[in-house]
Amino acid sequence: xxxxxxxxxxxxxxxxxxxxxxxxxxxxxxxxxxxxxxxxxxxxxxxxxxxxxxxxxxxxxxxxxxxxxxxxxxxxxxxxxxxxxxxxxxxxxxxxxxxxxxxxxxxxxxxxxxxxxxxxxxxxxxxxxxxxxxxxxxxxxxxxxxxxxxxxxxxxxxxxxxxxxxxxxxxxxxxxxxxx
Amino acid sequence: xxxxxxxxxxxxxxxxxxxxxxxxxxxxxxxxxxxxxxxxxxxxxxxxxxxxxxxxxxxxxxxxxxxxxxxxxxxxxxxxxxxxxxxxxxxxxxxxxxxxxxxxxxxxxxxxxxxxxxxxxxxxxxxxxxxxxxxxxxxxxxxxxxxxxxxxxxxxxxxxxxxxxxxxxxxxxxxxxxxx
DNA sequence: CGGCTCATGTAAAGAGTTACATGATTTG
DNA sequence: CAAATCATGTAACTCTTTACATGAGCCG
Numbered sequence: 001x002x003x004x005x006x007x008x009x010x011x012x013x014x015x016x017x018x019x020x021x022x023x024x025x026x027x028x029x030x031x032x033x034x035x036x037x038x039x040x041x042x043x044x045x046x047x048x049x050x051x052x053x054x055x056x057x058x059x060x061x062x063x064x065x066x067x068x069x070x071x072x073x074x075x076x077x078x079x080x081x082x083x084x085x086x087x088x089x090x091x092x093x094x095x096x097x098x099x100x101x102x103x104x105x106x107x108x109x110x111x112x113x114x115x116x117x118x119x120x121x122x123x124x125x126x127x128x129x130x131x132x133x134x135x136x137x138x139x140x141x142x143x144x145x146x147x148x149x150x151x152x153x154x155x156x157x158x159x160x161x162x163x164x165x166x167x168x169x170x171x172x173x174x175x176x177x178x179x180x
Numbered sequence: 181x182x183x184x185x186x187x188x189x190x191x192x193x194x195x196x197x198x199x200x201x202x203x204x205x206x207x208x209x210x211x212x213x214x215x216x217x218x219x220x221x222x223x224x225x226x227x228x229x230x231x232x233x234x235x236x237x238x239x240x241x242x243x244x245x246x247x248x249x250x251x252x253x254x255x256x257x258x259x260x261x262x263x264x265x266x267x268x269x270x271x272x273x274x275x276x277x278x279x280x281x282x283x284x285x286x287x288x289x290x291x292x293x294x295x296x297x298x299x300x301x302x303x304x305x306x307x308x309x310x311x312x313x314x315x316x317x318x319x320x321x322x323x324x325x326x327x328x329x330x331x332x333x334x335x336x337x338x339x340x341x342x343x344x345x346x347x348x349x350x351x352x353x354x355x356x357x358x359x360x
Numbered sequence: 361c362g363g364c365t366c367a368t369g370t371a372a373a374g375a376g377t378t379a380c381a382t383g384a385t386t387t388g
Numbered sequence: 389c390a391a392a393t394c395a396t397g398t399a400a401c402t403c404t405t406t407a408c409a410t411g412a413g414c415c416g
Binding site for chain 2: 002030033035080082087089090092093095099112119146151158161
Binding site: 181183215216217219220241242243 | 375376377378379383384385386
């Protein structure tokens with residue numbers, strides 16, 4: 001069901017084609033939130049049309065089909081967004097790897113974290129640059145980039161903290177520093 | 181494949197049963213990293229045994245079967261952990277909802293964020309308490325809890341920032357009337 | 361006009377969830 | 389001794405990925 005709402009949410013921003021939507025999954029959303037390939041997107045748009053949540057508002061070059069959210073779709077989306085959060089399991093292979101870091105020898109873990117720190121810093125640079133550009137897209141893309149910056153920063157800090165803890169190997173030592 | 185490595189990683193910490201592993205998914209891992217139900221765990225442990233990654237080290241009361249990682253399994257796990265990170269798509273319905281927040285009217289978004297802030301603060305309290313307890317489990321559980329604290333803090337801060345931005349933005353350009 | 365990107369579609373295989381099913385041990 | 393929890397297993401269904409497939413428009 002999440003796919004459906006992801007599509008609805010993206011279309012609520014602006015009407016677009018299945019191709020456009022697929023690009024957004026691939027480029028931004030898939031990193032933190034949700035992912036889908038075109039083979040899932042196109043059939044889902046069909047079903048959503050049948051269910052009256054979206055509607056075809058134009059056909060362009062190369063057989064492109066532009067969809068927009070209907071009133072019904074918009075109200076369903078709002079209802080979904082406003083409903084109290086129940087725990088939905090997350091899947092993030094990257095975080096999984098972070099969590100299993102303790103299965104490595106301290107030196108190996110330290111090497112991995114070093115790598116991670118470099119990657120994170122590079123990534124943060126890219127996102128900062130993207131946000132700083134004057135022609136930066138507004139709306140959710142900018143917010144997503146900002147999320148990414150905070151995400152990578154948090155991740156890096158945590159990984160460095162863990163490495164320190166593991167290196168110290170003091171079973172029950174210092175309390176973690178207050179984040180913030 | 182991630183499931184396989186998640187199991188390997190947990191078993192690398194200590195030998196345990198499929199039931200134990202399922203509990204860990206349900207309680208901690210599923211929130212940030214990975215999730216699996218027993219109907220996935222048991223068959224996978226079988227396959228991993230056939231593949232020589234884990235081995236049955238004991239059968240206890242109520243037909244419980246305790247597994248441990250083999251040398252082969254350990255080396256495979258290390259290889260997986262150390263390999264350069266390629267982008268693996270993440271799935272997090274919660275983050276998805278955050279990203280689609282901009283589909284709401286500013287007032288609605290603000291209400292949602294208010295709610296989120298309260299939840300986050302409650303959650304952070306719980307995790308802090310869990311970590312502070314002297315008999316707190318050490319190892320990855322403690323690290324995971326620390327991750328959670330930082331995660332909720334980051335999330336809350338971002339959501340508050342976005343709400344501020346949205347509130348400041350000029351009223352949206354005359355939105356096209358809903359098709360239908 | 362050849363190669364790239366845009367743009368859509370379907371089929372098969374794999375991963376994951378939900379439901380069904382059973383029995384042993386512990387705890388009150 | 390009843391209820392809860394421990395503990396495992398399989399089947400059906402849904403969701404997701406990967407592979408196969410096709411063609412239109414754009415750019416050099």
